[in-house]
Amino acid sequence: AAGVIQSPRHLIKEKRETATLKCYPIPRHDTVYWYQQGPGQDPQFLISFYEKMQSDKGSIPDRFSAQQFSDYHSELNMSSLELGDSALYFCASSLGYTDTQYFGPGTRLTVL
Amino acid sequence: ELKVEQNPLFLSMQEGKNYTIYCNYSTTSDRLYWYRQDPGKSLESLFVLLSNGAVKQEGRLMASLDTKARLSTLHITAAVHDLSATYFCAVDIASGGGADGLTFGKGTHLIIQP
Numbered sequence: 001a002a003g004v005i006q007s008p009r010h011l012i013k014e015k016r017e018t019a020t021l022k023c024y025p026i027p028r029h030d031t032v033y034w035y036q037q038g039p040g041q042d043p044q045f046l047i048s049f050y051e052k053m054q055s056d057k058g059s060i061p062d063r064f065s066a067q068q069f070s071d072y073h074s075e076l077n078m079s080s081l082e083l084g085d086s087a088l089y090f091c092a093s094s095l096g097y098t099d100t101q102y103f104g105p106g107t108r109l110t111v112l
Numbered sequence: 113e114l115k116v117e118q119n120p121l122f123l124s125m126q127e128g129k130n131y132t133i134y135c136n137y138s139t140t141s142d143r144l145y146w147y148r149q150d151p152g153k154s155l156e157s158l159f160v161l162l163s164n165g166a167v168k169q170e171g172r173l174m175a176s177l178d179t180k181a182r183l184s185t186l187h188i189t190a191a192v193h194d195l196s197a198t199y200f201c202a203v204d205i206a207s208g209g210g211a212d213g214l215t216f217g218k219g220t221h222l223i224i225q226p
Contacts, residue, residue: 031211042200043155045213055211090154097211100145103155 004104025093118217135201
């Protein structure tokens with residue numbers, strides 16, 4: 001079965017640079033969530049979209065923004081990167097917002 | 113603010129033994145999830161529990177939910193090495209609609225020794 005696709009899988013950036021992470025949900029899924037997981041930590045919810053509209057907002061820094069496009073894929077844009085932004089970033093998708101969230105493989109971001 | 117507490121956070125056990133992981137949450141929720149995560153990997157959905165008294169089983173894992181006590185358990189029966197992983201419970205904040213983010217517990221790092 002098709003799963004959530006995230007790209008890139010690994011990304012290395014310098015401090016103060018920008019990064020864009022992409023998420024392609026499971027086909028027919030219309031809801032996308034973004035999470036950040038630091039080393040040894042639990043995932044922290046950042047932001048979600050349902051039917052291309054922002055739905056819920058968690059602990060997303062002001063330096064980050066995200067959107068969901070007409071084909072339901074989503075992008076997380078991160079600017080002025082800091083060392084503390086180094087983490088695994090997961091995208092999850094669901095069919096509607098009451099369905100189970102299925103997680104992608106993650107993007108490992110390293111900020112040097 | 114929703115809080116989700118898991119215990120134990122670390123568990124080392126021998127193959128063939130039984131054990132239970134506990135998950136408490138602080139406010140009313142629509143749904144409780146259990147996920148498994150292997151090191152550096154994604155989160156794999158194990159169970160979704162939707163109502164009081166719900167019980168679900170898959171292989172050697174069984175999850176239950178008591179919404180009155182705001183408690184879920186994940187029981188491992190006759191553990192095998194392949195079940196070694198980190199297990200997270202996660203709760204939907206039940207805001208009344210919309211794509212709510214999940215609040216996760218700290219995770220239980222489970223090591224099963226041969």
